[in-house]
Amino acid sequence: MCLADSPKAADTPAATIHGKLILRENQTPAIEGADHKLIVLKGDGSTEHVLHDKRLAGLDVEVTGHVVAPGILEVDPFYTHAVRVIKDGKHLIVTYWCDVCSIRQFEPGPCWCCQRETKLDLRDPDAQ
């Protein structure tokens, strides 16, 4: 078996897009880039759950994925933290924090422990 086998041909090139997250009622989340074109974001269930969080609407975000059709980006799997918020030049990971239990979640919604609504907490992955 040859370990130096040529890499499997990529279906579509990887892309990182950056712009304002646009959330409209009953519409798929999208990013508005510098050219004001909307790029619709598709993703797995957890990714879409985060992208539908109204608290993220209008924020400057960066998303990594693959362009699957003109104007449509398939976001990389949720565990890769493919959705980041850009603030003061920093790339922040989207997390949700429960003050009561000191539990961090990566999806919006009630705390899995006490069922209270978690608070959006954007984290700098480099800060400790």
Ligand SMILES: [Zn+2]
């Ligand atoms: Zn809790």
